[in-house]
Amino acid sequence: MTEPTAHPAGTAPGTAGPAAAPPVVVSTPEELSALRPSLGRIALVPTMGALHSGHRRLIAAARADADSVIVSIFVNPLQFGPGEDYQRYPRDLDADVAACAAEGVDVVFAPTVEVMYPGEQLVSVDPGPMGQVLEGEFRPGFFAGVLTVVAKLFHLVRPDTALFGQKDAQQLAVIRRMVRDLAFGITVLSIPTVRDPDGLATSSRNAYLSAEERTSALALSRALLAGADASVTGPIGILTAARAVLAEAEAATPPVAVDYLALVDPGTFGEVTGEYRGEAVLAVAARVGATRLIDNVPLTL
Missing domain, CATH: 3.30.1300.10 (Pantoate-beta-alanine ligase, C-terminal domain)
Structure with a gap:
């Protein structure tokens, strides 16, 4: 973890450019709480790391909507089923922090599994009928895992806005429904799918x-x-x-x-x-x- 870094004189939190400070990297709720009063209006970009051009587009949109941008990096075990790629999912925190620095991110929240799930997670968020079709049918439990971790991130970070990509359209829809039905008071924004030059949608x-x-x-x-x-x-x-x-x-x-x-x-x-x-x-x-x-x-x- 790096220590909180003050923004240079004349540079507000969330201001990109050569003078922007590197992101503060924190891993616990207590560190987040200590930083929050100085961050103003916060935009959260939740990720599982392995940041690519799609994530960078989300960060750019977040910067336009808030005083400060927080990027969370957490590979969430709850959304992986048996035989899926949880163990081999790409992880490179140093590269992700460098990408966040290049995009002018203010805070990187990179909790461990023990921080996010200090004990057995007995309570989860039910996605309802929308989460039982398509991805929900082929990946049983996936959306319950997604909504549970997103709800926890929302409670821990307390953002004003949160940004997600249109590529995960069903995920975006169930998150918006959760925010509405459970009265989170957070604005969910999205950006169009980012594609590589050959047309393939960007994905880790x-x-x-x-x-x-x-x-x-x-x-x-x-x-x-x-x-x-x-x-x-x-x-x-x-x-x-x-x-x-x-x-x-x-x-x-x-x-x-x-x-x-x-x-x-x-x-x-x-x-x-x-x-x-x-x-x-x-x-x-x-x-x-x-x-x-x-x-x-x-x-x-």
Whole structure:
């Protein structure tokens, strides 16, 4: 842990630029509480580390909305199921702190598992019906783990705003519902999905892909684009266009194994009918080799 660092004269907390102080790195609730009175309006960017360009875009948006930015870095065991990649999930706190410094982050909160879960976690947040479909169906318990850790972070950090990426659209929706239903008094903001130049949505798990697997994985974004291009044809046309791309990818080498492709209402994540008109999300999840990827695109029908 580094000691709290004062901002240079004339530089307010949350001010980027050459004179910005490096982030203060803390790991306990007590350290957070000691810092909070000096931080003003706080924006929180919750992460599991392995920061990439998508996280940097979130941090930039957070800086525009608050006096100070706190980035949390915590690989949350509650949201990983048996056989998932909790143990091998990329962890490099030094690199993450350096990335935060480059983006002008004020505080990095990097708690240990023992700090976040000092005993057996008997109480969790139930995501309700929205958390039982799509990702909730394929990863049972995932959203309960996400909402539980996010709720704890909200209580510990006490931010005014919190920022999440649209790439995790269902996660964003259940967090917004939790904030509304449990009266957290926090504004949840989002940014559009950030993509690499080849179209693949940025993700910490992209590092698992071999060159050949990455080529196959590009079918996810191509399928979403095909569906978006067919939006004037309605839900059936959208899904038909996207499925055609994924069908080719399932026969590729290496193959893409699709978990789901769905066109859903962004407020409920229930699948829309053939006569639906309004805002929608076209979402896909698939495995390429041992790596599971998700992606989505918002549409207006």
